[in-house]
Amino acid sequence: MPNQSTNKTINYYNQNASAFTSDTVAVDFDEKQNVLLKYLAPGAHILDFGCGSGRDSKAFLEKGYKVTAMDGSSELCKIASEYIGQDVQCKKFHELDEVEAFDAVWACASILHVPSVELPQVIENIERALKSGGYFYVSFKYGDFEGERNGRYFTNQNEKSLRELLEPFTQLELLETSVTPDVRAGRGDEMWLNAIVRKK
Secondary structure, eight states, X not given: OOOHHHHHHHHHHHHTHHHHHHHXXXXXXXXXXHHHHTTSOTTOXXXXXXXXXXXXXXXXXXXXXXXXXEESOHHHHHHHHHHHTXXXXXXXXXXXXXXXXXXXXXXXXXXXXXXXXXXXXXXXXXXXXEEEEEXXXXXXXXXXXXXXXXXXXXXXXXXHHHHHHHTTOTTEEEEEEEEEEOOSTTOTTXXXXXXXXXXX
C-alpha cells in the first residue's frame, strides 16, 4: 500500500500538473528514448510506467509502437490522455498487476519517487509484467539521497545501489548504465542514472 510519502508526492503532481507539463512536455528526449528503442522490434508494446505529461508515450506512438500509459496522478492522467489521444490508466506503481503483457517498460523519472523499502515490490511488479526477453528502462536522480525534497519524495540511486536492488531478481539482467546531465534548461548540473534491464 502507498504510504504517506507516496500520497504526498501524488498530491504534489495533482496540484502542479499544468506547471509540470509545461516544464517537461516539450523537452527533446529522443536520445534517451533510443536507449530503450534500439532493443525493440517494430510495433513492440511499451508500458509507460509513470507517464507524467505523456511526452514519451506520444513519441513512442508516433514511431509506431503500441503504448499503455499509466500514472498515479489523476490530473496528469487527464492531461496525458488528451495529449496522446488515448486513455491513460490512473494506477499507482504497486497496483501494476499485469502478467507477461509488455515487450518493454519505460520508467523514466518515475519510480524514483518510491521509498527504497518499497522498491523491490515495484521491481517485482515490473518483472512480472514483462514478457520473457523484454526490456525495461529506468532512471533515477544520481546519488545516495533519500527523503522529501520540494514537496516530493525521492530515492536516488548510484551504480552500486542499483545493482544491489536488482541482485535478488535472478531473471533480470542489468545490460547497461550511464550517468547523464538533466536535459531541461538550467538543470544541467543535476545528474541522472539511466539503466537498461532485460528479463531473461
